[in-house]
Amino acid sequence: MATSEIPLPKLRAWWSHRQWLDGGHLADGAGPAEVLAATGWARSVGGAAPYLGLYARAGLGRAAVDAAVAAVAVHELPAARGCTYVLPAADYALGLAAGAAAPEGELAAAEKHLGVTRDEIEKLCLAVTQVTSPTQPLDPAAIREAVGDAVRPLGEPGKKRGLSTTLPLALGLLQARGALRRVPVNGRLDQQRYGYVGWDQPVKGSAAELAERYFSWAAPASLKHFRWFSGFTAATAKAATAPLDLTPLPGTDLLIPTELAEEFAEFTPPTTPHYTLLAGIDGLHLLHRDLPRLLDPADAALPVPGAKSGRSFGSEADPQTHVIADRGRIVGLWEYDTTAEQLVHKLFVPADSALRAAIAGTERFIREQLGDARGFSLDSPKSRAPKIAAFRAAG
Structure with missing residues (x-):
């Protein structure tokens, strides 16, 4: 390159x-919507990535981000490739249009493999819109109860394909059409418990x-x-x-x-170096998904912490840990130890005072405002323990 x-x-x-x-831009006073409009949609998979990215870019705390979510100034939506991103309000219509094909593809696969028909899913969509309101979120269990027999179980074949009932197909279509939006029950972007409310969002772009x-x-x-x-x-x-x-x-x-x-x-x-601690799925990497461009060759050959022998960092499609960046180069890896309330890291460069301050600041932000820094929804202190142990063993 x-x-x-x-x-x-x-x-x-x-x-x-x-x-x-x-x-x-740390002193600009920019809000979450302004940051996302300027730097790109933030990938969200039930982890801390949006919070870490907004903190690194504009010094935004969790309260400011959660307030923007509550005001629907930013929102987590199925967007590009049907994947969830946090978008500014100005991009809702475009984001939904960019992701519209994904739920249609899921429905086509269910028609082919599970005997589902479009007619029954459209009827279920109608039933869901009739029981949801713009103000009172309903979780999936409450929606199932409210629509009754309009939801059909899909048995073992469905479970093997990740669909125990027809409800997720309808919810996916309604979100993509801007008729329904998913709301975090506690207002946080890093925990995956949701309710659904009615919406009237145009889809165009x-x-x-x-x-x-x-x-x-x-x-x-x-x-x-x-x-x-x-x-x-x-x-x-x-x-x-x-x-x-x-x-x-x-x-x-x-x-x-x-x-x-x-x-x-x-x-x-x-x-002069400027260090930022980011999620592995931060836009610095994920907008291109071309990891070697952010690595020095010597760093690319390093082993993946806690992984099976033979896997090198530069051979991965995505970082398997959170990263530390300096002027666009990945100069270290990190995870958060919830038991010790400590940020544990492996550095590719000597630690100077600026790097130590960046690490301490992010550690304090996580401890005081987030409580953890999950990489994704299924990440847990137990699952990341081997990586943390590998960091500590490397000194």
């Missing part, structure tokens, strides 16, 4: 700068609009990177980017909006 014209450290530092990870958003967040990026984020075919990705004014970077397959090209050409990487 790097060329004699464009050194990799410059690319990394630029990505970090565009992602608000250089410390330049083109592939070109998604491409424009993406390249404003992630450029320089390749069509391959955009395809990963969007889930588009090569032909659709090419058509989506055709209306955009993108400039190729010499000697690479990377594209950047022409309006940013001069700024990028004049950009000089900072000489």
Whole structure:
């Protein structure tokens, strides 16, 4: 990816700068919606990633994020590829449009393999909308009880495919149509207990609009990177980017909006480190999902902490732990030990005072405001114990 014209450290530092990870926006007073609009949708899988990302970019505490969620200024929605992201309100319509194909695909698979019909699911969708309200969340069990026989069990074949009843199919379709939204019962983004309320959210947006958003967040990026984020075919990705004014970077397959090209050409990487502690699925990595670009070669060869022998960090599609970044380079790994209330880490660089302060600040944020830093919904103190032990053993 790097060329004699464009050194990799410059690319990394630029990505970090565009992602608000250089410390330049910590005193801006930006709210969660503003941060997400500028830096991209935050992947959410029931873990701490949205909180960690907003804290690292704008110094936002949990209370500010939860208040934005309660006000529906930001919301967790099925968006690109049908995956859940936290989006700003201005992007709800586009995000839903970007993810609309996923529940349709799930319904088609259920029709093929489980004997489900579209007619019965549409009737179930209607029944769900009749029992849900815009103000009083109902959890799935309450919805099942309220709609009665409109929900059908799918037996062992369904369980093998992760669908014990027809209700998830209807809930997925209704969310994608903007007719239903999922609300965390305790207002937190890092715990997966939800209720559902009625909604009336338009669903609209083109592939070109998604491409424009993406390249404003992630450029320089390749069509391959955009395809990963969007889930588009090569032909659709090419058509989506055709209306955009993108400039190729010499000697690479990377594209950047022409309006940013001069700024990028004049950009000089900072000489002073700025450390941020991020989730492994933070947008710095996940917008491109091209992990080697964030690693020095020597670091890429390091083993994955707590994993089976033979697995190296650079061979993974995604980090298997949370990461520490400096000017776009991953310079360490970390996890949170809930028993000791301590952030445990493995560093690829010597610890200076700035790095120690960044670690201490994030540790305090987790201890006082989050209580834990789960990577995803099934992560737990027990499941991450081998990684923590490996960090401690490495000293």
